[in-house]
Amino acid sequence: MTRVFTLEHLIEIWDDTNGGRLEIGPDRDGLDLIEIREKTREGKIVARMTFPIELARLVAIALNSVIENNKKKETDPEEAKRQGYAEMH
Numbered sequence: 001m002t003r004v005f006t007l008e009h010l011i012e013i014w015d016d017t018n019g020g021r022l023e024i025g026p027d028r029d030g031l032d033l034i035e036i037r038e039k040t041r042e043g044k045i046v047a048r049m050t051f052p053i054e055l056a057r058l059v060a061i062a063l064n065s066v067i068e069n070n071k072k073k074e075t076d077p078e079e080a081k082r083q084g085y086a087e088m089h
Contacts, residue, residue: 008025009025009026010024010025010026011023011025020040020041021038022039027050032052032053033053034050034051034053034056035049035050036049036050
C-alpha cells in the first residue's frame, strides 16, 4: 500500500491574553480556497471564512489600505477632518 502525504502551510495568530487564535491557511476541504478560522483557547472553531485565492488577495489589499488610511488619520488631524472623521484624541 502506497502512503500519500500532504504538506500544509498554516499561520497562527495567537491572542496571548485569552489563548484564542486565528488560523490562516488552505481550506480543510481541499477546494483550493484560503480559510480563516477563529478558535477559542480550547480549540473550538467559533468563526470560519473561506475565499477564492484571488478574492483573498483583494481582501489583503483592502485591509492594508484601511490600515494605511487609519495611520494617516492618527497622525494628521486635518486629514481626518477632510475625510469626515471626528477629531482624533
